[in-house]
Amino acid sequence: xxxxxxxxxxxxxxxxxxxxxxxxxxxxxxxxxxxxxxxxxxxxxxxxxxxxxxxxxxxxxxxxxxxxxxxxxxxxxxxxxxxxxxxxxxxxxxxxxxxxxxxxxxxxxxxxxxxxxxxxxxxxxxxxxxxxxxxxxxxxxxxxxxxxxxxxxxxxxxxxxxxxxxxxxxxxxxxxxxxxxxxxxxxxxxxxxxxxxxxxxxxxxxxxxxxxxxxxxxxxxxxxxxxxxxxxxxxxxxxxxxxxxxxxxxxxxxxxxxxxxxxxxxxxxxxxxxxxxxxxxxxxxxxxxxxxxxxxxxxxxxxxxxxxxxxxxxxxxxxxxxxxxxxxxxxxxxxxxxxxxxxxxxxxxxxxxxxxxxxxxxxxxxxxxxxxxxxxxxxxxxxxxxxxxxxxxxxxxxxxxxxxxxxxxxxxxxxxxxxxxxxxxxxxxxxxxxxxxxxxxxxxxxxxxxxxxxxxxxxxxxxxxxxxxxxxxxxxxxxxxxxxxxxxxxxxxxxxxxxxxxxxxxxxxxxxxxxxxxxxxxxxxxxxxxxxxxxxxxxxxxxxx
Numbered sequence: 001x002x003x004x005x006x007x008x009x010x011x012x013x014x015x016x017x018x019x020x021x022x023x024x025x026x027x028x029x030x031x032x033x034x035x036x037x038x039x040x041x042x043x044x045x046x047x048x049x050x051x052x053x054x055x056x057x058x059x060x061x062x063x064x065x066x067x068x069x070x071x072x073x074x075x076x077x078x079x080x081x082x083x084x085x086x087x088x089x090x091x092x093x094x095x096x097x098x099x100x101x102x103x104x105x106x107x108x109x110x111x112x113x114x115x116x117x118x119x120x121x122x123x124x125x126x127x128x129x130x131x132x133x134x135x136x137x138x139x140x141x142x143x144x145x146x147x148x149x150x151x152x153x154x155x156x157x158x159x160x161x162x163x164x165x166x167x168x169x170x171x172x173x174x175x176x177x178x179x180x181x182x183x184x185x186x187x188x189x190x191x192x193x194x195x196x197x198x199x200x201x202x203x204x205x206x207x208x209x210x211x212x213x214x215x216x217x218x219x220x221x222x223x224x225x226x227x228x229x230x231x232x233x234x235x236x237x238x239x240x241x242x243x244x245x246x247x248x249x250x251x252x253x254x255x256x257x258x259x260x261x262x263x264x265x266x267x268x269x270x271x272x273x274x275x276x277x278x279x280x281x282x283x284x285x286x287x288x289x290x291x292x293x294x295x296x297x298x299x300x301x302x303x304x305x306x307x308x309x310x311x312x313x314x315x316x317x318x319x320x321x322x323x324x325x326x327x328x329x330x331x332x333x334x335x336x337x338x339x340x341x342x343x344x345x346x347x348x349x350x351x352x353x354x355x356x357x358x359x360x361x362x363x364x365x366x367x368x369x370x371x372x373x374x375x376x377x378x379x380x381x382x383x384x385x386x387x388x389x390x391x392x393x394x395x396x397x398x399x400x401x402x403x404x405x406x407x408x409x410x411x412x413x414x415x416x417x418x419x420x421x422x423x424x425x426x427x428x429x430x431x432x433x434x435x436x437x438x439x440x441x442x443x444x445x446x447x448x449x450x451x452x453x454x455x456x457x458x459x460x461x462x463x464x465x466x467x468x469x470x471x472x473x474x475x476x477x478x479x480x481x482x483x484x485x486x487x488x489x490x491x492x493x494x495x496x497x498x499x500x501x502x503x504x505x506x507x508x509x510x511x512x513x514x515x516x517x518x519x520x521x522x523x524x525x526x527x528x529x530x531x532x533x534x535x536x537x538x539x540x541x542x543x544x545x
Contacts, residue, residue, distance in 0.1 A: 025102070026068040033062035033069075040072050044079065052076050067093040071106055083113035101131035109140050115338070117148040128157075135165035142174050149335065151181045169200040173207060180211065189214045196223070202237050205244035206429065216248035224248050228261065239269045243429045255527045262427060269429060270438040277436070277445040284397070284449045288456050290356035291400030297407060298364035299371045304406025306382055307375070308389045308488050309340075311396035312414035313450055314434060315424035317470035320499075321414050322391050324481055325488065327495045327502040332388045334381040340395055340402060343374050359401070371405030387490070394433075396450060399457045403464060410488050411461075413454055416470040418447050418539050419525045419532060427524070444538030474522075 026037050036059035043052035056073055063069040070093035074086035090107040097103060108124035111117075124141040131137055142157030155178040161171040176191035189211060192204040205224065208214055216224070224245040228238065242265025249258035308325060312318045326333030344355050347370060351358040381388040395402065399411055416424075422444060425437040436446040458465055466487045473480040481496050495502070525532055 026063070026066060029063050029066060029068075033059055033066075037063065037068060037072060040076075044072065044075055047079065049076065049080060065096070067097040067100065067103060070096075071103060074106060074110060078110050078113055083110050083115075086110035087114055099130060101127045101134060101137065104130065105134070105137045105140055108144060112140075112144045112147065117144060120144045121148065121150075128160075133164055135161045135168050135171065138164065139168060139171040139174065142171065142178075146174065146178060146181075151178050154178055155182075167198075169195045169198050170203075173201075173204055176204075176207065180207075185211060185213065196220075202240045206240045209244040209247035210428075215251045216244075218252070221245070221248040221252060235268050235272065239265050239429060241265075242268070243427070246427065250524075250527075256531065259528055259531045265429070266426060266438045270442075273435040273438060275435040275439075275442055277442050280436070281445065281449055284453055287356050287397060287400070288453070290359040291456075291460070294400065294460055295359065295362060295367065295404045296364045297367040297371075297404040299368040299405060299407050302408040303368070303371050304375065304402075305408030305489070306387050307378070307406060307409045308387060309395055309399075309402065309409060309411045310389055310391040310393075310414060311399070311411055312393050312416075313421050313425065313447065314393060314430070314437070315428065316414045316416040316421050317468070317473065318391055318393060318414045320470075320473070321412055321468050321484070322389050323499045323502060324484065324496050325389055325412075325490075327499045328387075328485065328490055328493050329495070330385055330387050330490060331488075332381045332385040334378065334388045334390055336392045337378060337390045338392065339374055339377040340390065340392060340398065343370050343377070343405070344398060344401060346373075355398075355401070362404075367404040370401075374405060387488075396454060396457075399461065399465065403461050407464075409464065411457075411465045412468050412484065412487070413465060414468050414470065415454075417523075417525070418451075419536060419541065420523055422447055422535055422539070423525050423528065423532065440535045441538050444535060447539060 023034070023038065026034055029037070036055050040052050040055035040059065043049075043055060052072075053076060056069070056076060059069060070089045074089040074093070077083070077085040077089065087107065087110045090103055090110055093103050094100065094107065104123050104127035108120045108122075108127060111120035111123060121141070121144055124137060124144055127134070127137040128141055138157050138161035142154040142161060145151070145154035145157060155175065158171050158175040158178065161168055162175065165171070172191055172195050176188045179185075179191060180188035189208060192207045195201040195204050205227075208216065208220075224241055227233070227241045228245050233241070242261050246258045246262040246265065249255070249261060308331070310318050310322055310325075322333050322335070325331045347358060347362075347366070348355050351361065353361075378388060378390065395411075396413065402409060402411070422440065425434070425443055426440060428437065430437065436442045454465075454467075458467075466484070468480070468484060478497060482492060485492055485496065
């Protein structure tokens with residue numbers, strides 16, 4: 001997962017320098033329509049979607065084909081998680097008003113939301129060309145480039161935004177994000193801290209908390225306690241502050257208080273996510289049934305030999321494992337890629353069936369076609385090095401499909417003590433997905449499904465799946481690293497033991513940790529003692545280990 005912190009969606013009035021400038025954009029409409037659109041914009045900024053929808057519906061007959069109406073309609077759809085509708089509305093608006101920088105900027109953000117990063121970059125670059133003084137356009141370009149893995153270009157875009165508007169808080173946070181990705185941890189922390197207390201800066205607290213090697217000061221801890229207790233704080237902000245405060249309390253060795261804050265913040269977050277543990281278990285049952293016998297494939301035995309998949313639950317040492325492998329001269333660390341899931345989703349669309357319902361009907365040639373599609377999609381990561389990693393963690397669910405597609409691939413399953421894994425997830429708020437992490441019983445159920453699934457794959461693909469146990473790696477780094485390289489078909493290289501010296505872009509929560517040598521003091525469960533008894537019981541562990 002790329003930068004795993006939450007980010008507020010774009011607001012209507014932050015897309016230009018001032019609301020008055022936005023008003024000019026619909027000055028040719030009747031006054032009644034102008035008032036409706038102005039009120040709709042305020043509702044969007046307040047995230048009052050019911051009011052915004054009602055106002056937009058009322059204004060449709062007056063201004064439904066006006067570019068500014070279409071822009072606000074698109075923002076509403078984007079905020080509602082319907083980016084495809086936003087893209088369609090903005091394309092209609094651009095047909096009426098071609099070359100409009102603000103519409104192009106909104107189109108770029110909508111395309112980013114729809115997952116089409118290449119098209120988003122094109123639209124945003126054009127917006128920057130047409131309105132080079134629009135800081136918001138450069139900010140959105142930087143964010144999109146960063147999401148596309150083009151961190152250096154994103155850094156330059158953020159710098160351009162800040163030259164135009166030094167007070168642009170989100171651009172400052174984005175710039176710090178790139179510094180963190182580069183491994184410049186102290187510089188990143190300084191930038192995050194420079195915006196604390198400013199409007200729109202709540203995310204900076206969470207960014208500091210997520211740099212696990214940076215400690216909060218006593219004064220910062222007091223500020224977080226005050227913010228967390230402040231009445232009237234929105235749920236989103238209370239979640240952000242809560243997770244940051246829990247980290248600060250841990251830094252001060254106040255573990256019972258940290259757990260209380262964590263439990264509160266997780267409970268708030270859980271109310272806003274959709275997760276059904278029983279439904280997920282049923283889906284895992286369906287996958288196991290579909291792959292009880294490995295499907296026949298027309299893929300050559302070595303197809304995919306250049307790919308090393310890294311799978312695990314979050315917070316299980318996967319970034320460390322990728323950093324070790326990416327320190328080898330023959331391996332490019334590609335971070336978390338959506339491509340395997342995208343290939344399977346494309347097959348679902350082609351067949352009209354959900355995965356894994358179409359698996360029994362897939363022909364050997366289908367599997368080869370899908371495997372070749374995956375390799376084509378990811379070929380850019382192997383232009384300079386012959387091998388590449390794919391660290392999309394949830395690929396553990398689809399190892400059977402991946403092996404039918406790419407029988408030459410290897411899967412490294414990063415395992416960590418289950419209590420430590422679940423606690424570490426419980427201590428982290430994620431930007432998207434991972435909805436199972438905000439309740440300890442959900443976490444335990446998810447871990448059990450993961451564990452039984454990996455035990456299902458191992459005997460079917462014993463040559464292709466290796467458990468990389470985090471605790472064993474800490475205990476004997478060289479032996480475990482040698483075994484890992486041998487499993488992947490790589491020659492020994494001592495650089496893999498000095499992984500913390502490897503200059504590469506790391507976009508995950510562990511970006512700061514993998515810049516340091518291995519530490520043996522990462523366990524947190526003993527610090528919480530009996531507070532974790534319900535978790536241990538839910539995992540089937542009867543006593544503290």
